[in-house]
Amino acid sequence: MIDQAGPTYFSQMVAAAPDPARSVLESLARGAGPDLASLDPPTRRYLRRRGLLTESGALGIPILGDYLRREV
Numbered sequence: 073m074i075d076q077a078g079p080t081y082f083s084q085m086v087a088a089a090p091d092p093a094r095s096v097l098e099s100l101a102r103g104a105g106p107d108l109a110s111l112d113p114p115t116r117r118y119l120r121r122r123g124l125l126t127e128s129g130a131l132g133i134p135i136l137g138d139y140l141r142r143e144v
Contacts, residue, residue, distance in 0.1 A: 082139040085124075093118045100131040101140035 086094060092115040096106050108116065108129045119125035123132045131137045 082136055083143070085122075085136070086140070086143075089124075090115070090118060093124070097124060097131070097136065098140055098144050100125075101137040101144070105129045 086097065089097065092112065096111065096115065096119060099106060106125075106129055111119075116125070119132075120127075124136070126132050
């Protein structure tokens with residue numbers, strides 16, 4: 073399934089993200105969680121409103137992490 077969804081949905085989601093948010097997503101995909109206190113409010117808000125970051129700082133869409141590990 074990821075092979076079918078990845079080229080369109082995930083690539084567009086990542087491409088649309090501002091650079092700071094993209095960096096956080098890539099970090100989460102590698103297993104390194106962000107320090108939520110150090111995230112600037114606009115980046116945290118961007119990620120949270122799109123369901124990309126949970127309240128605990130985990131990746132909100134786990135399969136996105138699989139995609140990022142394969143593509144980045």
